[in-house]
Amino acid sequence: MTENHNPIPELYVSPEAAESLKHDAGNMPSWDLSPRQICDLELLMNGGFNPLKGFLTEADYDGVVENMRLADGSLWPMPITLDVSEKFAEGLEPGTDIALRDQEGVILAVMSVTDKWVPNKSREAEKVFGADDLAHPAVNYLHNQAGPVYLGGPVKGLQSPTHYDFRGRRNTPNELRAMFKKLGWRKVVVFQTRNPLHRAHQELTFRAAREAQANLMIHPVVGMTKPGDVDHFTRVRCYEAVLDKYPSSTTTLSLLNLAMRMAGPREAVWHGLIRRNHGATHFIVGRDHAGPGKNSAGEDFYGPYDAQEMFREHEDEIGVKMVDFKHMVYVQERAQYEPADEIEEGVTVLNISGTELRRRLREGLDIPEWFSFPEVVKELRRNSPPRAQQGFTVFFTGLSGSGKSTVANALMVKLMEMGGRPVTLLDGDVVRKHLSSELGFSKEHRDINIKRIGYVASEITKNGGIAICAPIAPYTATRRAVREMVEAGGAFVEIHVATPIEECERRDRKGLYKLAREGKIKEFTGISDPYEEPQSPELRVDTTDIDVDNAAHQVLLKLEQMGLIGLK
Ligand code: PPS
Structure with missing residues (x-):
């Protein structure tokens, strides 16, 4: 190239x-x-x-x-x-x-x-x-x-969107092209990432550049990545720490304000074209590049090497040469990273998966130096204190009269008794009085109502508090939107209060079912309006045969199991 x-x-x-x-x-x-x-x-x-x-x-x-x-x-x-x-x-x-x-x-x-x-x-x-x-x-x-x-x-x-963060690290394609020209960087290998860099990435990127006899640009995405990713502020501080680990003047870091789509093979080709525009000559494509995770049947959306294949097919047209990712693993006997396919049998290979890393961060456990740089681990720990110190949202959903509010109230009191974090209850009726008084019960209005609750809960969660929500929230897509909002700053625990409609109607604590049956209340959930049951909530409770205390206790046990609280 x-x-x-x-x-x-x-x-x-x-x-x-x-x-x-x-x-x-x-x-x-x-x-x-x-x-x-x-x-x-x-x-x-x-x-x-x-x-x-x-x-x-x-x-x-x-x-x-x-x-x-x-x-x-x-x-x-x-x-x-x-x-x-x-x-x-x-x-x-x-x-x-x-x-x-x-x-x-x-x-x-x-x-x-x-x-x-x-x-x-x-x-x-x-x-x-x-x-x-x-x-x-x-x-x-x-x-x-x-x-x-x-x-x-x-x-x-007319003008570029304004960014106030990391301004010195944001470059347009032409700024990068001019910089490479000035530095005499004829070949530039680009590494795309949406995750923090650990030692394995540092090794593989440096090897890639050395093999191509090229310079290296770490080009992380700071626009929009996969919901749930580490926020870009933390990541950029991590990248800056890793930059010091490369031989000086070989490597640069620039931030890309791209909104990723997680489209695997197509995304790899797209990334290549974007990087050519940014002056790259080579582009690293790894295993499962821009993979979105599992589909609703629990299988991967794309094969692990589909992206490499599609990139290879279009390499000439893209105008950037692909460097395929070598899977690097740590060999204990030699205390170094090596490509997995070059390792003889009988040596000890160490690895920590993404899930295991998150667990260790969550639980405040050791993260060894062979896996990551201490500076990176420090930043990650700063961003993600052990789960028992983070904010979270408990989101009850269920029919009117199912027991949501009662269990939510009991839970609130129990959590306040335990102390440690501020607790806010966003009950359906209360929210409708204070935040959503102008709204009715059409799908559009219910969605606005739930998104408001989600927004408030996400702010509370982000700032280390506990938000307990107890609306009906009848639509799956809206509940999911709230989950995504909240998970950006902490855990989201969905509790389906699955008391059957017959029991809710039998109780009819507010007399609303009677009015709904008589047609005096329109669009009543479960009678004349839909309720989409959660498919995989963190917990399901049915209050038909258990008392409030017991139901609230089940929720506490779930929170404890998730590491969010410590029960004595
Ligand atoms: S939603 O769908 O999540 O926005 O509903 P929510 O804000 O939780 O409001 C539910 C409470 O409003 C009363 N109510 C109705 N519920 C359902 N459908 C209709 N048409 C309706 N009209 C009034 C009812 O008391 C609900 O309170 P809960 O605590 O669920 O019984």
Whole structure:
């Protein structure tokens, strides 16, 4: 591969043109970009997504979904689409210019809408992600977060989204190309990551660079990664610590504001194209690259080497040479990392899996120096104190009258008796009085209500408190959205209060079932409105035959088993 030093096209207009466009944009229909769209727009504008000139048109989208190609035939595996609400799309004619704003309302770009269409999301899921399965984070996003209408058209960039963190480590493709040229780095191996680096990664990246006789760039994703990943602030502090372990002047670190899709093979090809734009000549593709985890049947979405295969097939067109990941393991007798396939029988090979690492962090156990650098472990421990000191959310869900509130109250009191962490109860009725008094019981309103509860619970959890929620929360997708919000900052414990409807109706503590049967209350859960049962809650309790104390105690035992509290 030859060097990639020449500048690539950006979509920014000149400062004068930007000034006048900004003026005009005040009168244009205006779209507030989602966090993912902001990431996409940044890479569109700075050339990271070259050759794209804007959000995909319908013809480009069809080509990308069907065979990974834009309408002009060039390779592009990932739909970069501007999904919007029906309300915004209504009455928006092709030919209209729209202003694209960040979440504070700053105008970042103007897009000339050429296409507007309603995508077939199931087809997109099947073709791009390999299955229309909500266990895939991007498929879940597609169905439950992305708007129903897509807009396409060229983008004129006015300004880049602002970042206040790690500014010195954020570089555009052209900044990197210019830097490599200046440093005389003709060959650059790029390592993509969304995880902290440990010794094995340091070894393999350094080996990869040495074998390719190239320099190395650690290029972690700091935009959006898989829900539940270590936050990027912690990771960047870890990367900075590892940077000191490479011979000086061989290696650099730059942050990429990409929103990952976890699309395995297609994602690997996409990453390659993005890295070529950033001046890479070589790209490391590992086992299960950008893998999303297990599908709803408990199997991997992609084969472990599918990504390498697809990358290899398109290597020439991508314009970046693949360095396939050597699986490095620690050989105790020789006290060093070596590629697994070069090790003779009879030696002692040590390994700590990701799950085991998380357990040790959670429980405050030893993490040996052969596995990771002490500086990295220190950062990780700072970010993730033992579970018994972290915040968490207990989320009760169940029919009206199932016993949620009563058990939740008992649990609250027991936890307060134990002390140590502040406890907040977000009971269904109480929330509706204080936070959601204007809402009714349509699906839309119930979803807003639950997301509000989820937001408050996630803030409490992040800050080390205990949130106990007890709404009906009848929809699976909404409960999952809350889980994702909360898990960014601590554990989420879903308790299905599975008391059958017959028993709830027999109790009819508030007299509501009677009114619902008489049709005097509409959209009543379980009678005239749906309740989607949780498939795999952390715990299920049925209060038909057990008393409140017993039910609350079962929850406490579950919390103890998960390491969240210590029972004496
Ligand atoms: S939801 O679906 O999660 O937003 O519901 P939630 O906020 O938990 O509110 C449930 C309480 O509101 C009363 N109520 C109804 N419930 C269900 N359906 C209808 N149509 C309805 N109308 C009023 C009821 O008292 C619920 O309280 P709980 O504690 O569940 O009995």
